[in-house]
Amino acid sequence: MWRKTFIGLLGMSLALTTPAAATAEPAEQVTNGGFDAGTAPWWWTSNAPGAVVDGRLCATVPGGTVNPWDAIIGQNEIDLEAGQSYKFAFTASASTSATVRANVQLADPPYTAELSQQVPLTSSATRQEYEFTSTVTTAKAQVAFQIGGNADSFDFCVDDVSLAGGSEPPPYIPDTGPRVRVNQTGYLPSSAKHATLVTTATEPVAWRLSRPDGTVAASGNSKPRGIDPTSRQNTHTIDFSRAAPGKGYTLSADGETSVPFDIGGEFYQRLKTDSLAFFYHQRSGTPIEESLVGARYARPAGHLDVPPNQGDTNVACQPGVCDYRLDVRGGWYDAGDHGKYVVNGGISVAQLMSEFERSPRAFGDGNLRIPERANGVPDILDEARWELEFLLRMQVPAGKPYAGMAHHKIHDNEWTGLPLPPHLDPKLRELHPVSTAATLNLAATAAQCARLFSRYDRKFAARCLTAARQAWAAAKANPAIYASPSDATGGGAYDDTNVNDEFYWAAAELYLTTKGVEYRDAVLSSPVHTADVFTADGFSWQSVAALGRLDLATVPNGLPDRARVRQSVIAGADKYLATARSQAYGLAYAPPEGKYVWGSNSQVLNNLVVLATAYDLTRRTAYRDAVFTGLDYILGRNPLNISYITGYGERDAHNQHHRFWAHQMDAALPNPPAGSLAGGPNSYIQDPVAQDKLKGCADAMCYIDDIGSWATNEVTINWNSALAWVAAFAAEQAERRHE
Numbered sequence: 001m002w003r004k005t006f007i008g009l010l011g012m013s014l015a016l017t018t019p020a021a022a023t024a025e026p027a028e029q030v031t032n033g034g035f036d037a038g039t040a041p042w043w044w045t046s047n048a049p050g051a052v053v054d055g056r057l058c059a060t061v062p063g064g065t066v067n068p069w070d071a072i073i074g075q076n077e078i079d080l081e082a083g084q085s086y087k088f089a090f091t092a093s094a095s096t097s098a099t100v101r102a103n104v105q106l107a108d109p110p111y112t113a114e115l116s117q118q119v120p121l122t123s124s125a126t127r128q129e130y131e132f133t134s135t136v137t138t139a140k141a142q143v144a145f146q147i148g149g150n151a152d153s154f155d156f157c158v159d160d161v162s163l164a165g166g167s168e169p170p171p172y173i174p175d176t177g178p179r180v181r182v183n184q185t186g187y188l189p190s191s192a193k194h195a196t197l198v199t200t201a202t203e204p205v206a207w208r209l210s211r212p213d214g215t216v217a218a219s220g221n222s223k224p225r226g227i228d229p230t231s232r233q234n235t236h237t238i239d240f241s242r243a244a245p246g247k248g249y250t251l252s253a254d255g256e257t258s259v260p261f262d263i264g265g266e267f268y269q270r271l272k273t274d275s276l277a278f279f280y281h282q283r284s285g286t287p288i289e290e291s292l293v294g295a296r297y298a299r300p301a302g303h304l305d306v307p308p309n310q311g312d313t314n315v316a317c318q319p320g321v322c323d324y325r326l327d328v329r330g331g332w333y334d335a336g337d338h339g340k341y342v343v344n345g346g347i348s349v350a351q352l353m354s355e356f357e358r359s360p361r362a363f364g365d366g367n368l369r370i371p372e373r374a375n376g377v378p379d380i381l382d383e384a385r386w387e388l389e390f391l392l393r394m395q396v397p398a399g400k401p402y403a404g405m406a407h408h409k410i411h412d413n414e415w416t417g418l419p420l421p422p423h424l425d426p427k428l429r430e431l432h433p434v435s436t437a438a439t440l441n442l443a444a445t446a447a448q449c450a451r452l453f454s455r456y457d458r459k460f461a462a463r464c465l466t467a468a469r470q471a472w473a474a475a476k477a478n479p480a481i482y483a484s485p486s487d488a489t490g491g492g493a494y495d496d497t498n499v500n501d502e503f504y505w506a507a508a509e510l511y512l513t514t515k516g517v518e519y520r521d522a523v524l525s526s527p528v529h530t531a532d533v534f535t536a537d538g539f540s541w542q543s544v545a546a547l548g549r550l551d552l553a554t555v556p557n558g559l560p561d562r563a564r565v566r567q568s569v570i571a572g573a574d575k576y577l578a579t580a581r582s583q584a585y586g587l588a589y590a591p592p593e594g595k596y597v598w599g600s601n602s603q604v605l606n607n608l609v610v611l612a613t614a615y616d617l618t619r620r621t622a623y624r625d626a627v628f629t630g631l632d633y634i635l636g637r638n639p640l641n642i643s644y645i646t647g648y649g650e651r652d653a654h655n656q657h658h659r660f661w662a663h664q665m666d667a668a669l670p671n672p673p674a675g676s677l678a679g680g681p682n683s684y685i686q687d688p689v690a691q692d693k694l695k696g697c698a699d700a701m702c703y704i705d706d707i708g709s710w711a712t713n714e715v716t717i718n719w720n721s722a723l724a725w726v727a728a729f730a731a732e733q734a735e736r737r738h739e
């Protein structure tokens with residue numbers, strides 16, 4: 001359980017007195033070889049899922065495979081230099097005697113091995129050390145434990161893996177492509193059109209917009225913006241708002257040419273559908289059908305108690321938490337993990353329902369590829385119902401302690417590693433304690449369910465309303481039961497110790513659905529009702545007041561101060577508009593002290609929801625333009641020149657952290673499907689890959705498209721729900737005007 005030692009600085013100071021070569025320790029090429037930081041960036045084949053057990057990486061290897069490489073644990077992106085000598089060392093054991101192969105080799109075909117060693121293992125852990133001289137120079141080698149080819153199944157464990165030699169790995173420099181940064185998909189013809197140029201120039205430079213045949217469609221001069229503090233880049237803005245619709249444009253300035261893009265909003269319709277399709281892919285407890293998603297994305301049902309799964313149809317609580325079991329099948333997996341969390345499920349399903357409620361006619365029955373298509377109910381509501389049914393199952397039944405409250409979450413009792421398709425998750429599933437926040441998430445979303453489903457399924461709507469009322473009463477009776485921040489083994493904590501905003505949101509939804517006096521009074525007497533809920537960092541699973549406020553502003557109701565409520569949304573949007581105008585990349589997100597949070601892309605998109613709602617309330621073009629400028633950032637006009645949405649743009653994120661869409665680790669598995677949003681820059685870089693590569697990063701560049709970087713590059717239901725809401729707005733605007 002060593003930590004990777006950083007000897008670079010030590011080597012430098014010794015070099016002052018003695019020749020460095022004689023004294024400096026060899027560089028360490030393996031990251032997290034002691035597994036102190038979990039399993040990343042290690043990977044394995046899906047038949048031998050790894051997990052950290054007592055500080056070592058262990059995997060149960062199936063018996064009866066043919067070749068050593070039929071089961072592998074490895075680490076990629078290892079640097080080797082020709083002529084340098086290396087020592088490969090590790091400590092390993094096998095529960096029953098087995099022979100494995102320890103390789104240092106190319107990660108890609110022809111997989112040439114620089115070292116390949118047969119290693120007989122027994123149940124007592126032994127230290128192995130092998131030396132070799134590399135014949136190649138590459139940044140794409142791998143260390144690989146080939147653990148297949150044994151007759152019997154065994155548990156393989158490894159620890160303290162080291163590959164010492166060569167030079168210190170060079171500092172990571174992101175590939176940011178051409179210095180002209182554009183929305184890589186396209187600009188709406190009727191909206192403002194801006195690009196950002198990164199340059200050393202301080203005076204305006206000439207730009208030109210070219211058609212695919214090389215002819216010039218528009219030209220002008222850039223506007224210097226100075227140093228952008230979010231990226232530390234010197235920037236200029238290029239305004240080509242007047243350019244006409246067309247396909248395959250490129251924008252050139254300062255000797256650089258952008259990736260091609262369109263002026264035309266057709267793709268927003270596709271984004272609207274793709275961003276919603278994400279939720280079907282994330283469903284738990286049902287097979288993901290090949291006929292709907294294609295062979296690559298199809299998978300068996302997860303967590304229906306089919307071995308090796310242990311859940312979710314009959315799940316007990318964590319020890320000592322409750323004495324009953326619940327059937328909590330279904331719902332959506334939260335993210336790249338297999339946890340299901342009521343708190344985060346709440347905002348996600350609420351955003352889908354609000355997307356529908358904003359514009360019901362924009363959602364048909366049969367335009368999403370889901371099993372319930374053509375059942376007489378709009379598909380987006382079918383998808384929402386998949387989650388709502390799960391949320392309802394998380395409610396404590398009558399007659400039990402805390403009846404009416406909701407369990408905070410259900411997930412594995414230990415973290416699993418990647419890759420791991422849901423149906424192969426072998427861990428014990430556990431219900432965690434109830435919480436006030438989860439209960440109010442249930443109250444709010446079940447109340448909205450009752451409102452929206454009454455037209456389509458009165459029985460279901462009535463079930464939702466009963467659950468919502470019971471949850472509200474239970475939360476009132478238990479107003480301060482908080483999820484523990486340290487309850488984060490095997491799943492996220494989603495902890496929250498301020499539930500004023502959850503009370504407000506639930507009261508708002510219950511009032512909008514029932515017009516009940518109790519709920520109306522709860523809205524009016526809440527301190528949140530008159531507070532500024534549109535903060536610089538935006539709303540989130542933890543700060544949900546805006547969900548209530550936006551619905552009170554847009555869903556018809558008889559609140560005495562409704563005009564003020566609507567005005568507060570406009571005032572919030574005005575602040576985001578001012579922020580967008582003040583930033584080099586036009587971004588309506590400026591968090592406190594410039595620190596981008598985990599999932600910053602969803603904070604950006606939630607601010608766009610506020611701007612879009614202000615547009616709905618006022619029809620002021622400036623708000624709508626700011627929404628599209630915000631989408632420009634998400635789709636590539638940003639300091640890293642990356643589209644954060646899989647399948648959109650020339651340079652798209654596609655290695656997001658996910659246990660099934662783990663193509664980066666196992667070529668047989670897919671990348672995330674088109675329309676999956678990466679979390680985005682996170683100043684706090686809380687995972688080993690980000691820490692290894694991004695130390696000292698500028699806030700808006702603290703992101704890496706690597707499957708091991710869960711703190712910057714995960715996908716999550718509450719992020720895609722924000723994207724889906726904004727994409728539906730954009731699709732509607734794109735359809736509305738083609739000028």
Ligand code: 9MR
Pocket residue numbers: 334335336337339491492493494598599710714715716
């Ligand atoms: O989105 C969550 C973020 O706001 C928190 O800071 C972070 C750490 O607690 O957790 C994020 O949520 C993760 C959850 O805990 C587990 N599933 C994946 C989620 C996205 O990374």
